[in-house]
Amino acid sequence: MLQDFVKEVEYLIRARYSILYIFTSEEERALDVFQGIGASLNKRIVTWTATKGLVLNGEELDHKSTDFRIALTMAEDLAKEPTLFLWFDLHPLLRGSHVNIRTFREFAQKTRTGFPSNSIIIAPSLEIPVELQHEITILDLPLPDLDEVKQIIRSFTDAYVGRPGVVIDQSPEVIEALARAAVGLGRNEIENCLAKALVKNRGISASDVSTILEEKKQIVRKSGVLEYISTESLNLEQIGGLENLKRWLLRRKASYSEEARQFGIQWPKGVMLVGVPGCGKSLCAKSVAAAWQMPLLRLDLGRVFAGIVGSSEANIRSALMMCEAVSPSIVWIDEIEKGLSGVGSGFSDGGVATRIFGTLLTWMQEKKSPVFVFATANKIEQLPAELLRKGRFDEIFFVDLPTPEEREEILKIHLERLKRNPARFDIDRLVEVSGEKYWGEGIRLTGAEIEASLHEGLIDAFAKRSNPEEKDRDIDTEDILLAMQRTVPLAKARREEIEKLRSWAKEFAVRASLASPASPANAVADGVAREEAVGRNIDF
Template structure:
């Protein structure tokens, strides 16, 4: 309060800029009895300053605007350092004779620093310099580890460095779509006039590999992967949720080009248009901010969203412009189940890949999801390991584990049929190149009288309404 009193005594004809620091705790809790007089006096000073030459600047790590000050304040967000600014930081902090990176290595170091604050970049460089007396290509891993820690501290985003490749997934149509757009973020694509891809929505029941697809896209395009936990966007303090959305957008755009993975979108925004949300409209404001950014964003942030129950999502989220494409991820077919078994055996027992009959395993595991197939292998390993003495697991162990497993498809049969009906109605593309699924969805369309189907081949399967 003494600082505000001092500002109040400044003459109206005196040109002055008043900078107030560390006011966020007061602004965040305006209802407290000792904070409200401060908020009220700030409002009075702001109105008085309209006819004077003094300006008041509040500085803080995040934008906190109490309802009493919304009409009096303008929020200015300072972006995280750009690539050119990061390069200047590197060259100014590290002496030229100690900076042993150039060309492609320097470009990779700069990209690794994207999304970090100026202070963190400087701190990492100083740490590397103190440890080895130089900054080299090997310090890129140090930067990436620091980035993981920083992003984890936001409690909103998680940084992933995926190792999964497209060979780990069997969704052929989705693979083809991803590969076609592999170079769409390049300078040449921009010069050609191509807009950067916006994103895709993957719809399917649990365990069908939607999350794995997000990781493979980032790996295929050689981009950093950020996972957004939408539930963490919602804070208990007034204005905190909106501030977290802005923070998430700022970090994602600072790291662009990148892949932003929004997992289980339906759990966060299902029923957001309901009249009985019970959160004073916070979820609607967060949802509105998010979809507006998805529509209007200019930075190359590719969104991979996943959903299990797509019918409860708001219609405005699914319209063209938010996503480039919507894919329906069905349970794996016979060939895909063979590939899934082989991928896991290759990872767990690379010297025994030829010891298993994958067609038989795939036939026995009909209607199993990829996650359930992986679990049956682990169950077989447990059975073999707990023998006396322990032995290697065999084909019969896996078949025994399959017989003891009740797949989710047997329990959620109605949900799967409903998702297929939705895919037929909405024109969602099938992620797999599955002729049986194509025929099944065609039949659903004809039964519901949804109009003609445009099908040239399973790989280009799509409905038109």
Template sequence: MHFESELKLLLMSQHSLLYVVTDEEERLEYTLRKIIEQELSGFMYYWDFIEGYHDNPNNAKKATGNPLGALEFIDNSTSGTSKFFILKDFHVFMNDISVIRKIKNIAKKLKNINCNIIISASEIQFPPLLKNSITVIEFPLPNVQEIQIELERLSKVLSINSSVCIRDLAVAYKGFTIDKIRRSVAKFISSQKSIDSITDCILEEKKQLIQQTDILEFYPCNNNLSDIGGLINLKKWLVKRSDAFSQQARTYGLPSPKGVLLVGIQGTGKSLSAKAISEQWKIPLLKLDVGKIFAGIIGESEKRMRRMIAISEQSAPCILWIDEIDKAFSRLNQSTDSGTTNRVLSSFLTWLSEKETQVFIVATANNISLLPAELVRKGRFDEIFFLDLPRKEERANIFRIHLMKLRPLSWKNFDLTHLSILTEGFSGAEIKQSILEAMHDAFYEKREFNTRDISNAIKEFIPLSFSDKSSISALQNWAKLGKVRLASDRSINN
């Protein structure tokens, strides 16, 4: 395991004060015990605020309720056999000046007395005065192989017989702690539900887990590619990558796709495309509210970005939908930002370039000119698609899709060709709105709506493109220069 190797290396290379970020104390203790007892040959001491030192009868209850006393105990240790002191939740006491001073004093002598301090904490929270003394390492959630081992153990202990593949369950449980997995399995058994229906229940639990973070939203998907009128190039590109996250693709040697940037004015199908990708690829969709990343407290925005990345990777394979990303990074042009947006953007760009997990980014933007050049350069995304206003044939198809849903038996009675001619310059969203407006008018008159009602609604409608010609023109120029790819199967001059 990468974590075990890294931790062993740190302990052997005189990194005497480690700060391990985790919510899994029990699993961390097991991992530490395995490394220390089997490979480093040392004694382990555990301390927490309520019980003091324990796990050793000679030191039982020492330094109970006394964090400074816990450090004194370490300070009084003699050299000899290696000693490893695990201090649980110690980060909550590390803003006290006496604790800070004591840690700095001890840090100087730990190497001489052959001791290591390992602080376990659920978050990174220690004063700047200690940043040069402490090495931070994150204890990752269990990977698919570890989850699979635990599920196999549980299936034997609980005598579970299921046709569901353990490997598939392990993938579904990715992002859960071992304790959460155990409680989840116990819940299913207690509910007397069929174990074969466990995957749907896991998805619901994962949804609740993600929504508790208040950064990401587990987004339901009820749309597929057939709900999109036009955008032939985009749809072909997506269909070809439908199995890109499969084991067969990895065996073939294909790298996981990074993501796409969808640009175009409002209503051209960017959000609909994000939902359709999730349905087409059969992987969950997480939506990021970029506004929630930026917080007023210094350092909080960067922390939230790291948290968002961690949650996304824990939920992989998944799609991360970042809506209207241009609005978030337009802050770069403001002088009142104190560098926060630059730091957040830097973290995001680094992740985009280096991520190896199966998180597919779908970013949407209305105004590409607001995006920093670093974000749109080649390599950040697999492709940048320009979603232009639909041409006549595409508008007819959009009318057909909406009318088939609203009037599945009588949609052929509408003159789609006539309606598509009338809606020159309309976006897909505006076409849908014109149909709804016609329905309201007819419903008010207590009759069925028809082509004339939609035509009248269209004549009263002022499409957004009439007031946003500069944005469309700029995007069309980008397409002509080859900086973005047309989502529709046509020439930019059509």
């Protein structure tokens, strides 16, 4: 990834692009990269910061050059020789200052037409004045890939090999394990993690993988946009029903193997689950990550839009870079319609939502790393049409209210989780009371409502133990039934909305559940039509 970045920068510099905007928080690493580029292109490096002014070969040229306009005047003379000017943290000086913007623009025009030099802005925030938009080309400095991370770890540990009281394990297996744990972090962050492990354990070994992972979660969380989700002790078997979706996902898992790549199979793009709230969409995302043994990153689109003007675009770019850096990975965008609610109406945000949506769509279409996008949505009418077209996701599934077979499975899973034997309960009766035979056509309890009924029944049973005659009482079928009957089903409270959603799914989404046995005997029972899952009739 870094090699591709370097090649692209060299092409742009040779093509006389006047200003490159490098979006990164890794200032020192960016300087090292451009020093290498400068040497390759026979151009000297001149840096500028607000504290030191212009610096050449490690020496400050003139302290007056800390003034940006004075620095630009001096830079005009320096630009007559082949030079790469690295401007650090320039964005605050260009924010709202028409004189600074105009002066910098004129300098860029002169270097493009008359001098063999280029300007490189290096900043952790993406803020470009409209006057400079046609002068600037934006590039993202990629986070270190696996090979570069290994080099960083070796360089760091080399300095401590042989020191008294310090044990450093530099075996290939340990370097590999540490590097895989550290992928997705910047160079300074990796070195900080290693330093912490060194101080804590007086050495570095394979046992420090957990330390790096914990630090990594903290670093990711600081972004406020991404969150590492723990998937320990989860698997697809903990999802009640949705067998059609599970089969589809298991097929896609094999697509990440080297054998699949040689066969010509491309990495899966992702899947969208649309459906009724409380029916297991979010649990699916966590369980898939556990089954595929991939890190799960939750992308909060709502937080992407937070902060000052310009930070939203920077937030989404940083988040997507992180997702690719830790690949193969799964990116979970929960209730995606809420994050994209402002798309198409630029009246209140200056078009920020539309630009971010465009960035997300382009990334989903063109990403080159094995990142699987797992999106969930409850209100399909709020989603932009561009997101739903073929090519963004491999498939769109509809998660309907659970069928009788699925409710039976859900009940057994949760009873076992409560360390109760399902055989002690009248499962058939619980399935009946949680379905349309009890509540009426189109109304069934969701998986979340069934789970809540079990916990409510457990509380009721425990409360009854205060009676001396029932001090050994345990939860039974009646406790759960009573809790179910006290429930106000979501399918009843939002009946019209769910009916519209199901009508849409019949034509545009594959059902996540397998079709019920279609024999005439069970088509109608006691005057109630067989409960089925809605969606396109495709079984995997």
